[in-house]
Amino acid sequence: MKRYVAMGAVMMGVWLGTGAAAQAHGLWGHVHVTGWAAENLPQGELKAFLSEPEVFNALLFGAAFTDSGYFPQGGELARKSRAYSEHSHWEPFIADFIAWIKSNDPPPWQTLESRKRVAFLMGCASHGLQDEVFDSLFLPQVGFHDDGGQDEADPASDGFMALDMLIRFEPEQDLPMETLLELYQPLGEEITEDVILRSVRPMMSFYVNHRVGIDVARGQGMIGQDRLPWTRLHYMDPSVPGSLRAEIFPTMRYLQALWARLHGRFEGTQVVISAYPELPRRLRGADPASPDSWVTLLFGAAPRYEQAALSWGLTESPEQAVDFTKRNTRWGDPWPRLIRLTPNEPLEPGGWYTVELGAGVETIDGPVTQDPFEITFQVACDDPDDDACPDLGPLPEATIEPRDDFPHRPPTPDAGPDAQDAQDDAADAMPPELEDDAEHAEPDAPQGEEDAEPVPPNASNGASSGGKGGCSQTGGAPAPMGPGALIWAMWVIWRAKRRAPKGAPSP
Numbered sequence: 001m002k003r004y005v006a007m008g009a010v011m012m013g014v015w016l017g018t019g020a021a022a023q024a025h026g027l028w029g030h031v032h033v034t035g036w037a038a039e040n041l042p043q044g045e046l047k048a049f050l051s052e053p054e055v056f057n058a059l060l061f062g063a064a065f066t067d068s069g070y071f072p073q074g075g076e077l078a079r080k081s082r083a084y085s086e087h088s089h090w091e092p093f094i095a096d097f098i099a100w101i102k103s104n105d106p107p108p109w110q111t112l113e114s115r116k117r118v119a120f121l122m123g124c125a126s127h128g129l130q131d132e133v134f135d136s137l138f139l140p141q142v143g144f145h146d147d148g149g150q151d152e153a154d155p156a157s158d159g160f161m162a163l164d165m166l167i168r169f170e171p172e173q174d175l176p177m178e179t180l181l182e183l184y185q186p187l188g189e190e191i192t193e194d195v196i197l198r199s200v201r202p203m204m205s206f207y208v209n210h211r212v213g214i215d216v217a218r219g220q221g222m223i224g225q226d227r228l229p230w231t232r233l234h235y236m237d238p239s240v241p242g243s244l245r246a247e248i249f250p251t252m253r254y255l256q257a258l259w260a261r262l263h264g265r266f267e268g269t270q271v272v273i274s275a276y277p278e279l280p281r282r283l284r285g286a287d288p289a290s291p292d293s294w295v296t297l298l299f300g301a302a303p304r305y306e307q308a309a310l311s312w313g314l315t316e317s318p319e320q321a322v323d324f325t326k327r328n329t330r331w332g333d334p335w336p337r338l339i340r341l342t343p344n345e346p347l348e349p350g351g352w353y354t355v356e357l358g359a360g361v362e363t364i365d366g367p368v369t370q371d372p373f374e375i376t377f378q379v380a381c382d383d384p385d386d387d388a389c390p391d392l393g394p395l396p397e398a399t400i401e402p403r404d405d406f407p408h409r410p411p412t413p414d415a416g417p418d419a420q421d422a423q424d425d426a427a428d429a430m431p432p433e434l435e436d437d438a439e440h441a442e443p444d445a446p447q448g449e450e451d452a453e454p455v456p457p458n459a460s461n462g463a464s465s466g467g468k469g470g471c472s473q474t475g476g477a478p479a480p481m482g483p484g485a486l487i488w489a490m491w492v493i494w495r496a497k498r499r500a501p502k503g504a505p506s507p
């Protein structure tokens with residue numbers, strides 16, 4: 001067990017501590033936002049297509065696969081893994097994948113293999129969109145309210161899902177390997193089947209499974225709920241742009257856009273698929289110092305950023321322009337899936353504004369937009385009882401189906417046969433480059449001194465405190481041994497071994 005604890009700690013620690021250029025909210029978040037988006041689709045051919053169990057699994061696995069190259073690897077393998085993983089996040093890869101399918105395996109897709117390949121593409125694409133949204137919109141909220149950053153918010157958001165018992169999708173590995181190898185050829189790295197399999201394996205063994213992954217996430221949640229109290233309350237708040245729940249409808253509309261792109265039906269006029277504020281909601285705030293004042297357009301096919309001409313003015317008198325800054329996704333990209341408008345002056349509470357995107361923007365698939373896009377919205381009033389801001393009534397929210405039969409097993413002192421299986425998986429998946437490190441790692445390694453003090457797994461019942469929705473975790477406080485202790489050891493070693501924070505990109 002000690003060997004397993006040490007290995008798991010190092011593996012997860014290196015993964016969590018390393019970060020990645022486009023790695024954002026946790027994998028359980030990606031898998032579930034994508035699954036919930038599919039479940040919220042209106043009745044029709046796409047919903048029917050994704051309802052086939054193997055196809056739905058491929059969708060969910062694609063949503064996890066995108067981060068597989070960030071799991072701990074060493075040396076040359078790490079470089080190659082990160083190269084394919086990073087590339088898989090962005091629209092150029094998605095556009096190439098769509099073009100490949102249209103050329104080599106156009107619709108209708110008669111074989112299961114074909115249908116799974118399409119769904120896998122959609123999962124990868126959904127993951128990339130969610131990273132852009134979460135990083136560009138929700139992380140600034142976490143920084144504003146909790147003074148927290150990506151290294152804390154990413155694992156915590158998964159952790160809160162575990163504490164709130166929202167985890168129920170557990171995808172199985174299913175790769176369109178030959179297609180991927182072909183698509184990765186231009187990368188300038190030799191991406192082989194072995195590279196991909198050795199990257200996917202630790203992801204599946206250490207995290208994307210109910211035997212270990214939910215316990216790890218739960219431990220992250222217990223830590224995160226004390227450190228990030230605002231995030232704990234709002235990570236599923238549909239009114240906060242970029243929260244997991246607020247990502248569901250945009251992801252659903254992106255799935256529809258991808259379906260249309262695959263069928264050659266995506267018109268330039270449909271290019272903006274969603275926006276924050278998500279009408280009929282109001283813009284959350286008028287203060288330019290707060291991300292609540294930002295307006296964001298989301299795209300079903302990436303626009304050439306530099307060509308996007310935007311204007312923002314009062315609806316009644318458009319000549320009264322708002323002084324604003326046009327901003328790319330947090331990471332910057334010539335082909336982003338979102339564009340932000342951040343005001344440089346206070347807005348008028350209760351005021352009505354119109355934002356316009358001019359026509360003539362090239363999209364990544366080639367078409368140029370023929371018509372302008374316009375969104376008109378109201379800024380929230382300072383006083384919620386202000387007559388200028390009447391109650392909006394019930395607002396549209398994505399549906400999240402509960403599933404009580406998912407194995408949310410409470411931690412027990414006797415980890416049982418499942419843990420033994422996971423231990424075997426962990427030992428098998430351990431890259432040789434890290435085995436020496438793991439052998440010498442000790443659970444009581446010196447603890448980092450800064451910010452979040454970890455909560456010992458037996459110190460409090462984190463699952464039921466401080467969060468919305470509550471948690472009916474039947475085990476009460478996690479037991480001091482077993483998976484809880486594993487998580488504790490992981491955290492301690494992670495903090496001790498953690499690298500210096502990566503350079504923060506300019507927003």
Ligand SMILES: [Zn+2]
Pocket residue numbers: 022023024066067089127131
């Ligand atoms: Zn990612």
